[in-house]
Amino acid sequence: MKAVHFGAGNIGRGFVGTLLHEGGYELVFSDVAAPLVDALTQAESYTVHEVGAGGQDRVVTNFRAVNSSEDPEAVADEVSSAQVVTTAVGPTILKFIAPHILAGLRRRQEQAAPLQIMACENALGATDTLREHVQELAGEEWKQLSARAVFANTAVDRIVPGQPVDGGVDVTVEPFYEWAIESGPLGTARPNIPGAHFVEDLGPYIERKLFTVNTGHAAAAYLGFRAGTEKIAEALADESVFAGVRAALEETSALLVDKHGFAPEEMADYRETILERFRNPELPDTVDRVGRQPLRKLSRHERLIGPAVEAEERGLSVEGLLAVVEAALYFESGEDEQTRQLQALLTELDADALTTEVTGLLAGDPLFDRVRDMVAARQR
Ligand SMILES: NC(=O)c1ccc[n+]([C@@H]2O[C@H](COP(=O)([O-])OP(=O)(O)OC[C@H]3O[C@@H](n4cnc5c(N)ncnc54)[C@H](O)[C@@H]3O)[C@@H](O)[C@H]2O)c1
Numbered sequence: 001m002k003a004v005h006f007g008a009g010n011i012g013r014g015f016v017g018t019l020l021h022e023g024g025y026e027l028v029f030s031d032v033a034a035p036l037v038d039a040l041t042q043a044e045s046y047t048v049h050e051v052g053a054g055g056q057d058r059v060v061t062n063f064r065a066v067n068s069s070e071d072p073e074a075v076a077d078e079v080s081s082a083q084v085v086t087t088a089v090g091p092t093i094l095k096f097i098a099p100h101i102l103a104g105l106r107r108r109q110e111q112a113a114p115l116q117i118m119a120c121e122n123a124l125g126a127t128d129t130l131r132e133h134v135q136e137l138a139g140e141e142w143k144q145l146s147a148r149a150v151f152a153n154t155a156v157d158r159i160v161p162g163q164p165v166d167g168g169v170d171v172t173v174e175p176f177y178e179w180a181i182e183s184g185p186l187g188t189a190r191p192n193i194p195g196a197h198f199v200e201d202l203g204p205y206i207e208r209k210l211f212t213v214n215t216g217h218a219a220a221a222y223l224g225f226r227a228g229t230e231k232i233a234e235a236l237a238d239e240s241v242f243a244g245v246r247a248a249l250e251e252t253s254a255l256l257v258d259k260h261g262f263a264p265e266e267m268a269d270y271r272e273t274i275l276e277r278f279r280n281p282e283l284p285d286t287v288d289r290v291g292r293q294p295l296r297k298l299s300r301h302e303r304l305i306g307p308a309v310e311a312e313e314r315g316l317s318v319e320g321l322l323a324v325v326e327a328a329l330y331f332e333s334g335e336d337e338q339t340r341q342l343q344a345l346l347t348e349l350d351a352d353a354l355t356t357e358v359t360g361l362l363a364g365d366p367l368f369d370r371v372r373d374m375v376a377a378r379q380r
């Protein structure tokens with residue numbers, strides 16, 4: 001069995017690749033970062049160091065790496081004969097993966113079992129997005145090719161911090177992980193991924209993950225940066241940051257209970273586990289990494305504005321979430337391009353235009369006025 005994984009970065013090596021290896025797949029990493037591809041090509045194994053309570057070292061072997069910029073033909077060949085394709089490249093990069101998948105499907109033998117494709121990104125319906133890109137590229141040809149692949153949405157959860165530049169290909173991760181996969185598209189031929197669970201309706205799971213783990217994380221990063229902290233664990237140790245994270249998460253939990261029927265006690269336990277994970281003192285995670293790409297994180301259906309609008313529409317509290325949105329406007333940490341772009345937009349656009357450009361809210365929408373007022377205050 002062979003799996004091709006696009007994106008050999010933090011979560012690619014530290015989670016997706018690890019579980020595919022443990023599930024018995026021969027692993028082919030595909031990435032565009034030449035030094036990373038070279039390092040993986042030279043390594044016979046790498047070690048995933050789980051740090052924190054219950055953590056152990058796991059060794060990954062039986063992999064190779066291909067540079068998809070330099071050798072797209074080799075990538076198409078690998079995809080054509082794989083059983084599984086996964087991605088962890090970032091939601092905005094999926095459009096660049098689509099041509100490789102299409103090229104692989106064109107070469108795939110017609111009688112082969114359908115290729116199982118799963119995008120492991122922090123976004124709602126990421127695999128659907130990838131399928132739409134492939135389908136759009138294929139045009140009319142999709143009628144012949146569509147039976148050669150199945151596309152299943154997934155929700156993946158494991159905190160994998162940025163790794164030291166000179167740290168080689170080993171990865172430091174937290175011990176916790178969760179991987180939920182939409183079962184419908186796969187039928188009975190499920191991929192062999194240890195610990196993954198298959199669910200009929202992924203919607204509630206991905207929303208619970210994004211609107212708790214990722215909303216809470218964003219809160220820790222944006223409130224933590226304003227409080228002068230660099231590490232996520234340090235941010236949580238600051239009482240006012242902790243209170244702000246907790247307030248935002250109580251609001252998203254109330255929404256998830258109301259919308260999906262999760263039990264309030266189950267949500268309270270889920271929240272506490274997550275706060276404990278954020279506080280892991282051995283995990284070297286930073287506000288830079290967790291707050292990266294604030295334009296994506298502030299967009300209409302993402303982890304802050306998304307749940308805030310739905311909560312407002314249901315008459316639920318949104319004060320904690322709006323406090324995080326406000327803090328995000330002050331985020332200037334790290335080398336990230338979108339962080340620079342947000343600060344530039346704050347000087348270039350007026351408050352109404354910026355609110356719509358960044359959050360997707362239109363004048364008259366719930367919360368537009370409140371967000372616009374926060375933007376205007378930031379610009380004064
Ligand atoms: N790190 C985490 O804790 C975590 C957890 C769950 C989900 N995720 C999600 O996984 C995705 C990746 O996150 P990450 O933290 O591993 O980021 P990362 O930057 O460490 O890894 C991304 C990798 O993708 C590669 N890449 C970029 N463009 C590419 C292309 N066109 N083709 C192939 N590879 C390409 C990069 O070179 C890099 O190695 C994101 O969607 C993120 O939200 C991350």
Ligand SMILES: O=P(O)(O)OC[C@@H](O)[C@@H](O)[C@H](O)[C@H](O)CO
Nearest residue numbers: 122156157158159160214217290
């Ligand atoms: O990857 P992003 O930028 O969407 O979000 C940053 C972190 O919140 C995220 O990577 C978490 O560590 C991860 O989602 C935990 O499962």
